[in-house]
Amino acid sequence: MSGSAHGRRDAVKLWFCPNDELAPGIAAILGTHWLDEHEQEIAGRFLFERDRRQYLVAHALVRRVLALESGVPEAEAVIWRSSRGRPFLQKPVEGLPRGGRELDFNLSHTNGHNLLGVVRRHRIGVDVERLDRADHGFETIAETFAPEEQEWVAQAPPGRARDRRVLRLWTLKEAYAKGRGLGLGLPFDEFAFTLAEDRGVLGFRPPSDERSGRWRFVELEPVPDVLAAVAVMADEDGPPALQLHHGFPWGRAAPRSLALPEPVGAPV
Ligand SMILES: CC(C)(COP(=O)(O)OP(=O)(O)OC[C@H]1O[C@@H](n2cnc3c(N)ncnc32)[C@H](O)[C@@H]1OP(=O)(O)O)[C@@H](O)C(=O)NCCC(=O)NCCS
Numbered sequence: 001m002s003g004s005a006h007g008r009r010d011a012v013k014l015w016f017c018p019n020d021e022l023a024p025g026i027a028a029i030l031g032t033h034w035l036d037e038h039e040q041e042i043a044g045r046f047l048f049e050r051d052r053r054q055y056l057v058a059h060a061l062v063r064r065v066l067a068l069e070s071g072v073p074e075a076e077a078v079i080w081r082s083s084r085g086r087p088f089l090q091k092p093v094e095g096l097p098r099g100g101r102e103l104d105f106n107l108s109h110t111n112g113h114n115l116l117g118v119v120r121r122h123r124i125g126v127d128v129e130r131l132d133r134a135d136h137g138f139e140t141i142a143e144t145f146a147p148e149e150q151e152w153v154a155q156a157p158p159g160r161a162r163d164r165r166v167l168r169l170w171t172l173k174e175a176y177a178k179g180r181g182l183g184l185g186l187p188f189d190e191f192a193f194t195l196a197e198d199r200g201v202l203g204f205r206p207p208s209d210e211r212s213g214r215w216r217f218v219e220l221e222p223v224p225d226v227l228a229a230v231a232v233m234a235d236e237d238g239p240p241a242l243q244l245h246h247g248f249p250w251g252r253a254a255p256r257s258l259a260l261p262e263p264v265g266a267p268v
Contacts, residue, residue, distance in 0.1 A: 071097025125179025234263035
């Protein structure tokens with residue numbers, strides 16, 4: 001295990017940052033100085049100011065955290081995207097200034113909230129969604145699930161209890177699909193989760209193309225009615241810690257440490 005002033009290097013690190021943590025004027029300044037041409041162009045395209053703000057906070061967060069973790073300054077990080085749109089940090093030829101050979105990250109944003117996950121090994125996928133989403137649409141979402149998941153959803157009384165089940169499954173499915181880099185390109189009825197009543201993944205039936213075998217899944221509710229899920233590819237080593245940071249990472253405030261659950265899925 002290796003450590004650093006910014007926490008255990010092998011830990012799974014999460015940053016949950018509501019938009020309110022960064023005043024609009026500051027987000028705009030950071031955007032001007034830190035975002036690359038492509039990101040600036042996207043930021044300039046939004047019709048509504050609240051959407052632009054969301055984008056600026058999310059991407060300032062990404063660049064700040066990548067700088068803290070990798071040592072590559074915010075404005076110098078080169079972020080490239082796969083053919084399916086998944087962003088990756090391009091490793092400088094001389095390696096990461098803070099050491100280590102790998103660094104993977106994944107971002108999710110929903111009205112007013114941003115979640116960023118970083119790991120030093122393998123892959124991570126994250127998703128954050130609001131239970132009070134204005135467009136609802138929970139029934140339509142549930143129709144994309146595997147039959148056993150639809151059955152579990154239907155066992156809950158209609159309303160909040162059922163919506164919560166739908167959103168728990170949805171965030172987990174998105175987190176896994178984003179960890180794989182496939183996003184919605186992975187049919188959501190081809191893999192299934194078995195969930196505990198309150199929180200936690202009891203079982204995972206992976207899709208047939210899953211090669212790495214086992215994943216660790218975490219469910220979080222960083223603030224009431226905002227549900228988040230994290231998927232991390234598992235290896236033989238003991239469970240790494242999970243560090244949850246809240247707010248914009250200006251400084252090095254101590255994170256909350258959580259235990260990562262045992263891996264689930266088919267053994268390889
Ligand atoms: C990734 C995807 C699931 C995002 O869903 P969402 O709930 O709307 O958004 P989230 O807020 O959770 O995540 C968005 C972030 O995920 C990341 N992302 C984008 N594509 C991704 C992918 N394939 N895998 C993992 N992460 C991805 C990006 O950082 C994105 O934010 P940004 O565009 O501001 O940089 C969805 O956009 C998707 O399925 N994309 C793939 C589309 C595809 O296959 N395209 C093929 C080429 S046309």
